[in-house]
Amino acid sequence: MNWRRLNTIIHRDLGYLCFGLTMIYAISGIAVNHIHSWNPNYLINQERGTIDNLPGGPADAALTTEILKRIEATGEVKNTFQPDPNTLQIFLEGNTVTVNLNTGETLQEKVTNRPLLRQMNYLHLNHPKKLWTWFADLYALCLGVLACSGLFILKGKNGMKGRGGWLTGAGLLIPLFFLWLYF
Numbered sequence: 001m002n003w004r005r006l007n008t009i010i011h012r013d014l015g016y017l018c019f020g021l022t023m024i025y026a027i028s029g030i031a032v033n034h035i036h037s038w039n040p041n042y043l044i045n046q047e048r049g050t051i052d053n054l055p056g057g058p059a060d061a062a063l064t065t066e067i068l069k070r071i072e073a074t075g076e077v078k079n080t081f082q083p084d085p086n087t088l089q090i091f092l093e094g095n096t097v098t099v100n101l102n103t104g105e106t107l108q109e110k111v112t113n114r115p116l117l118r119q120m121n122y123l124h125l126n127h128p129k130k131l132w133t134w135f136a137d138l139y140a141l142c143l144g145v146l147a148c149s150g151l152f153i154l155k156g157k158n159g160m161k162g163r164g165g166w167l168t169g170a171g172l173l174i175p176l177f178f179l180w181l182y183f
Helices: 003-033 061-070 117-124 131-148 163-182
Strands: 044-048 077-084 087-092 095-100 106-111
Touching: 003 117, 003 131, 061 077, 061 087, 106 163
Parallel strands: none
Antiparallel strands: 044 106, 077 087, 087 095, 095 106
């Protein structure tokens, strides 16, 4: 078996093996790149409402219980905070309730996981650590082999002596340009 055929077999089989992780890293990478525009891990749903005839008095446990009953919010109260005399914040698991004690206006911010995307980001950002780090390193090594073996799949005018060489050069120059531009 010649080296070109072996190279093609390695490239093909590694490509199949790396497909799943490549898709995870690609989707998660796009999501994380735009973290300034949205939260890729959680959906945050805001609900506004009003409580009529809110009882006066101190922002204590009784008032908190009454507010939660009226807005039909469930869950264990983790904490409360009063940033100013007119505002009460109630923290529940997956829900933050902000109440204007003067007007009775409420804002609930309910947080839920984004299905699949949160798990993809978890792996992409290497939150598991431990054994996953070694697996991710092996995956990165496989991507390096894929990149190098891909250079020699085609010959002639479509290979490194022609179009492939020009595209490889552009692929090297583009990140260098952005390093020069931003660094």
